[in-house]
Amino acid sequence: MINYGKVEKMKDEKMKIEERMQNMKKFYTKAGELIDKLPDAIPVKTREKLKDVILGDKELKKLMEGIETHRPPRIFLIGRTGVGKSSLINALCGTYVAGVSDTRSCTSETQVYKCMDGDRTLMEICDTRGIAESESINSEISAEAMLISQINEFSPDVAILMLNCTHRDDVTRDVEFLKTLAKSYQETNSLRLPIVVVINKSDEMAPSRFKEPSTYPQSKVDKIQEVVSYYKGIIVRSGLKIDDIIAVSSLIDWQTPDGLEISVEDIENLPKKDIENLQIAFDGRYRIEELLDILEEAIQDFEAQMGLRMAARLTEVVRRLAKHLNTVFSGIAATVALTPIPVSDIYVLLILQAVLVTLIASLSGRDISLDTAKEFIFSMGGVAGLGYTFKLIAQQATKFLNGVWPGAGSAISSGIAAVGTSAIGKAAIGYYIEGKGLEEAKKVFDSEKNKK
Ligand SMILES: Nc1nc2c(ncn2[C@@H]2O[C@H](COP(=O)(O)OP(=O)(O)OP(=O)(O)O)[C@@H](O)[C@H]2O)c(=O)[nH]1
Ligand SMILES: [Mg+2]
Numbered sequence: 001m002i003n004y005g006k007v008e009k010m011k012d013e014k015m016k017i018e019e020r021m022q023n024m025k026k027f028y029t030k031a032g033e034l035i036d037k038l039p040d041a042i043p044v045k046t047r048e049k050l051k052d053v054i055l056g057d058k059e060l061k062k063l064m065e066g067i068e069t070h071r072p073p074r075i076f077l078i079g080r081t082g083v084g085k086s087s088l089i090n091a092l093c094g095t096y097v098a099g100v101s102d103t104r105s106c107t108s109e110t111q112v113y114k115c116m117d118g119d120r121t122l123m124e125i126c127d128t129r130g131i132a133e134s135e136s137i138n139s140e141i142s143a144e145a146m147l148i149s150q151i152n153e154f155s156p157d158v159a160i161l162m163l164n165c166t167h168r169d170d171v172t173r174d175v176e177f178l179k180t181l182a183k184s185y186q187e188t189n190s191l192r193l194p195i196v197v198v199i200n201k202s203d204e205m206a207p208s209r210f211k212e213p214s215t216y217p218q219s220k221v222d223k224i225q226e227v228v229s230y231y232k233g234i235i236v237r238s239g240l241k242i243d244d245i246i247a248v249s250s251l252i253d254w255q256t257p258d259g260l261e262i263s264v265e266d267i268e269n270l271p272k273k274d275i276e277n278l279q280i281a282f283d284g285r286y287r288i289e290e291l292l293d294i295l296e297e298a299i300q301d302f303e304a305q306m307g308l309r310m311a312a313r314l315t316e317v318v319r320r321l322a323k324h325l326n327t328v329f330s331g332i333a334a335t336v337a338l339t340p341i342p343v344s345d346i347y348v349l350l351i352l353q354a355v356l357v358t359l360i361a362s363l364s365g366r367d368i369s370l371d372t373a374k375e376f377i378f379s380m381g382g383v384a385g386l387g388y389t390f391k392l393i394a395q396q397a398t399k400f401l402n403g404v405w406p407g408a409g410s411a412i413s414s415g416i417a418a419v420g421t422s423a424i425g426k427a428a429i430g431y432y433i434e435g436k437g438l439e440e441a442k443k444v445f446d447s448e449k450n451k452k
Contacts, residue, residue, distance in 0.1 A: 066306035079162030251284030326425030423448035
């Protein structure tokens with residue numbers, strides 16, 4: 001069985017996120033050197049071009065710098081008691097980080113707290129029931145003005161308005177409040193406050209017995225979408241500028257490491273050690289991954305954006321970073337191929353992809369060489385065969401082209417380069433990060449490359 005640098009069992013499951021990031025960065029820093037060391041058959045011009053596109057890419061550079069400079073994102077949450085604000089934070093992080101209340105409310109008026117996982121601060125949250133439920137403490141100053149000054153002091157990277165999927169609340173006051181807040185935020189920070197609307201508890205939409213997102217019947221999905229349209233209409237007509245609106249479920253059932261399933265309202269009674277080590281007994285999260293993408297896009301500060309990526313569990317962080325790498329490299333490949341790449345210049349694309357595969361592997365905690373990465377790519381195109389050296393590629397170019405990018409003909413266009421690179425990246429994520437077998441990774445590749 002060919003092994004492209006994969007270890008049988010993830011021996012380094014516990015390897016710290018920071019360590020893996022450093023691992024990846026080390027490789028990136030070395031990339032120039034590695035390209036210089038490529039076989040002589042590769043023209044100098046090609047090498048220089050590669051170094052230019054990889055080391056000169058702004059997005060990639062920012063990603064690597066972000067490893068050093070990330071900070072926890074600050075999120076302002078507004079939504080009525082019990083809508084699931086605390087649960088949403090847990091769902092975003094994939095770990096139990098904040099107190100969840102059932103009928104009692106455990107978050108007082110407005111609270112600022114840090115979400116911790118061990119000694120890592122994942123996020124900073126400012127949590128309020130919103131204007132609909134707040135009372136003025138000091139009669140001299142209105143509740144609204146007080147809230148706004150508190151929120152401005154907190155200086156959020158993004159605001160999330162949370163609504164309930166199963167009842168259509170009157171959102172006028174919260175929307176008006178957000179309009180005022182956005183205006184004052186703009187004046188204070190000279191920046192627009194990104195606002196995302198999250199409609200929670202999608203799982204409770206009828207038929208509510210379907211809790212597992214992959215089993216939601218179409219009728220349920222349609223009803224959820226109706227609620228989204230309903231709220232979207234109201235909000236847009238009110239004149240509040242939002243970044244996006246999405247329906248999710250934050251549903252997670254928790255259990256202690258010894259297998260005791262525990263309801264959310266009892267969690268706080270557990271010994272501290274159990275709370276810190278809670279595991280997911282049932283994962284009913286719906287479209288949380290998409291919400292993370294939306295938040296990532298909405299947050300303008302790069303360090304906070306990076307912090308959001310790193311707020312999840314190790315496996316999720318790694319997957320999200322790999323996904324981002326993939327996007328960046330597909331972009332680079334598309335740029336490189338703006339002038340269609342002739343067969344003789346196929347190296348550029350191949351090596352670019354080999355660098356991507358190597359970075360993805362390094363994120364998974366493995367060190368593989370560019371050669372190993374290249375073999376992995378060949379095996380995807382069905383040109384498998386150890387022993388293909390870079391020298392031989394030129395002779396095999398047509399075969400390689402047809403295997404990897406059918407219809408590429410004698411030159412590769414921008415679109416094909418991007419899709420092909422993204423397909424390779426996704427296959428590598430499947431193989432190195434998700435632990436899929438080679439056959440399965442190849443299936444991922446085949447279905448991705450045929451996407452338009
Ligand atoms: N079925 C389902 N239950 C949810 C979901 N999100 C939260 N809940 C439940 O709703 C209840 C309230 O959730 P919380 O996260 O405490 O709500 P909150 O908005 O933080 O409430 P306050 O802190 O009191 O303002 C808890 O019992 C949660 O388990 C969801 O998406 N689906
Ligand atoms: Mg709460």
